[in-house]
Amino acid sequence: MITLTVNGKVHQTEVDTNEVLIDTLRRLGYKSVKRGCETANCGLCTVLLDDKAILSCSLLSLRADGKHILTLEGVREEAKLLGGFLAEQGGEQCGYCTPGLMMNTIAMKRELVDPTDEEIAHYLMGNLCRCSGYVSQLRAIRQYLEV
Ligand code: FES
Ligand code: FES
CATH class of the missing domain: 1.10.150.120 ([2Fe-2S]-binding domain)
Incomplete structure (x- = not known):
């Protein structure tokens, strides 16, 4: 179980050890986070993690535990x-x-x-x-x- 604060809303959710953040965010309903190359080359999946832009296709969801995330919805x-x-x-x-x-x-x-x-x-x-x-x-x- 991890805790993510997305656009100010707190979510507690189970994630697989190899799950990447884009999949977790889309599963939680943040459909503005789009899938492109999935190889950290196109920038399409960018979100802000503690106010820094990151590629959500290449960050394990486990590493976002306890962090604040902003998506376009926010x-x-x-x-x-x-x-x-x-x-x-x-x-x-x-x-x-x-x-x-x-x-x-x-x-x-x-x-x-x-x-x-x-x-x-x-x-x-x-x-x-x-x-x-x-x-x-x-x-x-x-x-x-x-x-
Ligand atoms: S989907 Fe292309 S960089 Fe993440
Ligand atoms: S890829 Fe079409 S507007 Fe950028």
Whole structure:
């Protein structure tokens, strides 16, 4: 049995020793956490663990015992704001990468003060996008950081 606090709600749940956090979170109903590569390469499954962005496909649930987790369901206002900028700038095309990009961008805003374009690109390098070429996403993220 482990205890996870997800978006402020406390869950106690049984997990298998080899279960990864994405599976536990989705089983608990946090369907915003999306499955992509499952090999720590695409960034789609990003959540915040004690305010740090992590890849939930590559963390054993047992290691999250006692931690605080944020998913997109827990940052609706920030996601709505960022999503609006992404749509306005053409940074959301097929939308596949968007949940992970949003979580990592929200983590970055909390962590970095006035980052340069290079620092933003470095922070978000784990979030792959096949559609946007990243330029329109960067414009949207700049707008979001300035709010
Ligand atoms: S699903 Fe976790 S990094 Fe791709
Ligand atoms: S918008 Fe399609 S993968 Fe990023």
